[in-house]
Amino acid sequence: MRAARVAFVMLGLAASGCAAPKPVTGLAEVTAQNTSALQSQLAAFSRRQAEISGSRVRIVTDLQRSLLEAEAQREREIDIRREVGINEPAQTYERLRRRATESVRQAAATRDAIAETRRAVEDTQHKLTVPAEALLQTAKALSTLSEALSFKGHLELLFSFFSDVGEDVKKAQEDARKAAGHADAKADQNAKDAEATVATKP
Amino acid sequence: MLPSTRGWTTLARGVVVMVALGGCAGLHLYDAEREKVAQGAKKSFETANVSAVIAVARQNHAALTETEMAQARRVVELRRDLLLQAIATDASCLPPRPAAPVDGPSPPPGPVAPATTFAERYRGCIDHELGRLISPVPADARPVRAALFRNVEELKSGAAAMADERTKSALIFNGVTLPACTAAAPLPPAPPNDLEAAVRKAAPGSVGQLGVHYGQYRRTCERYLQKFGAMLAVGTGSEFGAAVGDFQQAVKALTDARNASAVATHVYNDALTAYTGAAKALEAKDSEEARKRVEEALDGVRAAAEALGKAGGMLGQRELSADRVESADAIVAALKGDALDPKKYGEETRRAVGVLASLPRFADGAIDLVRRRKAPLLGALLLEKELHAARQAAAARQVVRAEERVSLQLQRVLAYVDRTLALLDARRGLAEAVAAGALPDTAGPALGSGSAAQRIPLLLSLTAFMDSFSLAGTAIAEAEQQLIALEYAVALDRSEDAVKEWEAVITVPIDRLVAFYGSGLKSEAVAAALAQALGLGLIGAGTLK
Numbered sequence: 001m002r003a004a005r006v007a008f009v010m011l012g013l014a015a016s017g018c019a020a021p022k023p024v025t026g027l028a029e030v031t032a033q034n035t036s037a038l039q040s041q042l043a044a045f046s047r048r049q050a051e052i053s054g055s056r057v058r059i060v061t062d063l064q065r066s067l068l069e070a071e072a073q074r075e076r077e078i079d080i081r082r083e084v085g086i087n088e089p090a091q092t093y094e095r096l097r098r099r100a101t102e103s104v105r106q107a108a109a110t111r112d113a114i115a116e117t118r119r120a121v122e123d124t125q126h127k128l129t130v131p132a133e134a135l136l137q138t139a140k141a142l143s144t145l146s147e148a149l150s151f152k153g154h155l156e157l158l159f160s161f162f163s164d165v166g167e168d169v170k171k172a173q174e175d176a177r178k179a180a181g182h183a184d185a186k187a188d189q190n191a192k193d194a195e196a197t198v199a200t201k202p
Numbered sequence: 203m204l205p206s207t208r209g210w211t212t213l214a215r216g217v218v219v220m221v222a223l224g225g226c227a228g229l230h231l232y233d234a235e236r237e238k239v240a241q242g243a244k245k246s247f248e249t250a251n252v253s254a255v256i257a258v259a260r261q262n263h264a265a266l267t268e269t270e271m272a273q274a275r276r277v278v279e280l281r282r283d284l285l286l287q288a289i290a291t292d293a294s295c296l297p298p299r300p301a302a303p304v305d306g307p308s309p310p311p312g313p314v315a316p317a318t319t320f321a322e323r324y325r326g327c328i329d330h331e332l333g334r335l336i337s338p339v340p341a342d343a344r345p346v347r348a349a350l351f352r353n354v355e356e357l358k359s360g361a362a363a364m365a366d367e368r369t370k371s372a373l374i375f376n377g378v379t380l381p382a383c384t385a386a387a388p389l390p391p392a393p394p395n396d397l398e399a400a401v402r403k404a405a406p407g408s409v410g411q412l413g414v415h416y417g418q419y420r421r422t423c424e425r426y427l428q429k430f431g432a433m434l435a436v437g438t439g440s441e442f443g444a445a446v447g448d449f450q451q452a453v454k455a456l457t458d459a460r461n462a463s464a465v466a467t468h469v470y471n472d473a474l475t476a477y478t479g480a481a482k483a484l485e486a487k488d489s490e491e492a493r494k495r496v497e498e499a500l501d502g503v504r505a506a507a508e509a510l511g512k513a514g515g516m517l518g519q520r521e522l523s524a525d526r527v528e529s530a531d532a533i534v535a536a537l538k539g540d541a542l543d544p545k546k547y548g549e550e551t552r553r554a555v556g557v558l559a560s561l562p563r564f565a566d567g568a569i570d571l572v573r574r575r576k577a578p579l580l581g582a583l584l585l586e587k588e589l590h591a592a593r594q595a596a597a598a599r600q601v602v603r604a605e606e607r608v609s610l611q612l613q614r615v616l617a618y619v620d621r622t623l624a625l626l627d628a629r630r631g632l633a634e635a636v637a638a639g640a641l642p643d644t645a646g647p648a649l650g651s652g653s654a655a656q657r658i659p660l661l662l663s664l665t666a667f668m669d670s671f672s673l674a675g676t677a678i679a680e681a682e683q684q685l686i687a688l689e690y691a692v693a694l695d696r697s698e699d700a701v702k703e704w705e706a707v708i709t710v711p712i713d714r715l716v717a718f719y720g721s722g723l724k725s726e727a728v729a730a731a732l733a734q735a736l737g738l739g740l741i742g743a744g745t746l747k
Contacts, residue, residue, distance in 0.1 A: 024718050031711040035247070038704040042255055045697055049259045052690070056266045063273055067280055074287055081291070088646040093290035095649075097283060099661070100668035107673050 232722030240719040244712050252705060256698040263694060267687040274679040282671035285327060289664075292320065292644050295327035320648045321641045325632055328667060332625045335442040335618060343633070346436070347626035353433045354619060360426035367419040376405040380416065383423035385430060385450075387457050391420070433619060442618040445678075449611040456604055463514030466506070467521050473499070473506035477556040478549065481572050488573065496572050503560040516600035523594035526561070529554035530587035533577065542577050561586065581714045588706035596699035603692050610688065614681035621674035624666045631663025 078090045288295050318326070329339045340346050364383055372379045378400045381389060393401075393416040401412050437446045477499035484492040510518045532554035536546040542555075558578065559568040563586055570576045635641060638655040642648045649660065 024715065027711050028715055031708055031715070034704065034708050034711075038252065038701070038708065041700070041704070042252060045259075046255065049262070053262055053266065056270070060266070060269055060273060063277070067273070067276060070280055070284065074284060077287070077291075088650075089291040092646050092649055093287050096286045096290060096664060096668070099665055100282060100286065100672055103665055103669055104672045107669075 230718075230722045232724045233719060237716075237719040240712070240716045244716050247708060247712060252701055253698070256694065256701060259694055259697070260691075263687070263690055267683070267690075270687070271680055271683045274683045275676045278671050278675040278679050282668055282675070285671075286668065289324055289327060290645050292323065294323060295330055319641065319643045320645050321632065321636050324645075325629070328625055328628045328632065331667075331670065332622070332629070333439060335439040335622045335625065336436060337439040337443075343626045343629035347623065347630055350433065350436050350619070350623060350626065353429045354623070356429045357426065357433060360422060360429060363422050364419065364426060367415065367422060371415050371419070374405065374408050374411060374415065375401045376408075378404045380419050383419075383426060384457075385427055385453060387460075388427065389420045389423055392416075434615065436622060437615070437618060442615075442622065445611070445614050445618050449608070449615050452604075452608045452611050456608055459514030459517045459604070461514070463510070463517035463521060466510040466513035466518050470503075470506040470510045470522070470525075473502040474553055474556050477503050477560075478552050481552055481556060484572060485574065493569060496569065500556070500560050500568055500572075503556055507560055516597040516604070520594060520597035520601060523590045523597060526557055526590040527587055527594055529557035530583055530590070533558060534580070534583060534587075537577055537580065540577055540579075542574050544574070547574065558583075558586070581710065585706065585710040588710055589703060592699065592702040592706055595702070596695070599695050599699075600692070603688065603695065607685065607688055610681050610685050614678055614685070617674050617677035617681060621670045621678065624670035624674055627666035628663045628670065631659040631661075631666060634659035635663065 078093065081087070081090050285295050287293075332339050332343075336346065368380050378397070381387075381394065381397065383389065393412050397416070398409070398412060402409050434446045434450075437443050477496070480492070480495040480499040484496050507522055510522045512518060532551055533542070536542045536551045536554075538546075542551065555571055558564050559571050563582060564571060564578055567576060567578070571578065635652075635656045638653065638659070641652065641656060641660070649657065649664075652660070
């Protein structure tokens with residue numbers, strides 16, 4: 001009974017002192033602080049990203065305004081020339097611009113044709129699939145076979161083997177007994193049949 | 203039957219041993235409420251999915267980059283169109299001088315700009331563009347154009363020949379490829395030692411052929427680099443020259459970083475070799491002298507690791523972090539309880555112990571670790587591994603970014619070469635048209651009613667001039683925009699790396715807390731022990747997890 005009291009005292013100690021041990025609560029405390037710090041940093045990151053995006057959007061918009069104004073100015077000049085009857089420079093410009101656009105289209109068509117050829121050739125190539133999983137399983141199985149059985153393993157194997165042998169012998173004996181029973185029954189039946197046949201003969 | 207005292211004694215002994223060995227971390231009462239809280243913390247942190255914040259920032263960045271690229275292309279095309287308009291309307295391609303205000307004072311009297319012909323104005327347009335690429339602009343563009351064109355063609359055939367050589371060598375040497383041919387790292391006259399060693403390992407029967415193949419490849423590489431240098435030397439103008447300078451600087455920085463990292467890796471490995479020798483001596487015989495030698499060796503490893511972490515910027519850090527991750531894995535694999543399994547303690551594990559013992563987190567128990575008295579705590583080991591895996595991934599990504607930067611700068615330089623060739627073509631066509639007879643003074647007649655001998659080269663010239671904007675110019679603008687976008691991407695990488703480190707220092711402890719609060723002495727276990735002690739039989743399987 002003294003031992004029982006010791007156990008209760010120790011369990012009591014464990015219950016009061018170790019229900020939430022200091023290293024564990026300390027770890028939880030530090031992790032809570034880290035989580036809070038991460039939250040603050042992500043909030044700061046989000047603010048910075050919003051500022052950067054805003055600045056980039058502003059630059060894009062300003063540049064777009066300049067582009068559109070320059071294009072409008074160009075169109076106005078051409079229109080004015082047309083209006084006052086100076087058509088030749090406008091036509092020359094349009095011709096040159098068409099040529100520039102056509103040249104870009106040809107270059108794009110060439111690039112696309114090359115890419116298409118590449119794709120077509122690549123499509124004729126089948127991807128080689130390595131039977132990695134099957135080979136891994138084979139290697140694992142062979143690795144298991146390569147390990148010699150321990151003494152305990154040998155004992156277990158022998159025990160299992162002779163258990164099987166014992167059961168097989170038992171089953172064979174059982175089968176033999178059953179077969180012998182059947183044979184006796186059949187012989188009795190035959191004898192009875194023969195007697196019956198003799199008795200019924202005139 | 204009286205209650206057996208044996209059960210109580212066993213229970214009491216178990217409690218004492220567990221308290222003594224494991225301390226409070228080993229024995230504690232199971233608290234279902236706290237387990238639920240810990241599981242809740244794990245689940246809410248998983249739900250927070252902090253990486254998604256960075257993913258959204260990347261999506262925003264990608265969308266803005268696409269818009270900026272499209273706009274950069276449009277700016278180049280607009281410039282082209284404005285210049286075409288200037289040519290077609292017989293205006294100057296040079297930026298206009300500020301006009302005098304109508305109601306203000308008159309500008310000071312000065313010489314009136316001489317009237318020029320169409321050919322002169324158009325040549326002025328070409329030269330204004332060409333001057334940013336080649337300075338001074340040559341009076342006769344044909345020899346410069348011919349030399350540059352030849353160089354570019356020879357470069358293309360040289361690159362194809364080298365690719366063939368490398369493929370052929372990979373087949374002959376069983377997968378071992380010849381080193382890349384780069385301007386920053388010229389190939390040595392004889393095959394480098396590591397290449398020869400690789401061939402000796404992969405294709406021992408073909409080692410004799412290495413010299414022949416390497417020699418041929420090196421000659422092609424030298425010719426290629428010579429042409430490449432000559433091609434870059436053409437870029438004497440402000441824009442082309444700056445692009446060449448940036449490219450060369452980036453290549454040099456990457457090469458220097460690789461060299462510095464290789465040297466520091468060598469020193470680091472030497473320090474670890476010295477450590478394993480000292481550790482072996484300590485394992486064989488514990489003495490003050492042996493301990494002192496181990497401490498000194500560990501100091502050496504610490505210093506070498508610090509140097510490696512700083513060497514070559516991200517390259518050294520990548521090597522160092524990779525080694526620390528592998529070492530942590532090796533230690534975890536060799537753990538057996540709170541010690542290292544002597545059966546698994548080979549040279550590799552000894553080295554891994556040296557790597558870990560040099561880390562500040564394990565500095566206090568380093569000697570015990572080396573003496574195999576005590577293995578590091580699994581939680582600390584896993585946390586260290588996660589942190590270094592995050593650093594390794596971050597450093598590897600920075601290496602990729604540095605290579606991307608060099609690749610984009612090369613792309614920009616090659617686009618400048620294309621633009622130079624196009625403008626030189628424009629000059630050549632104009633020279634041919636002028637050689638066929640004097641051109642009319644204005645654009646309309648010059649382009650519309652001249653002779654075929656004049657109009658054909660002139661139209662080809664104008665097409666080349668336009669292509670120098672539409673094709674090469676937009677390629678330059680795209681490369682420049684991508685270089686700017688790359689810097690934004692690098693900044694995002696840094697933020698993502700920081701978030702990953704934060705995730706590691708939160709996820710690993712949460713997992714440990716979940717494991718702790720999920721374990722503990724359950725009431726069923728006590729009941730079972732009591733039942734056994736009272737001789738009522740075991741009423742339940744032990745539930746001490």
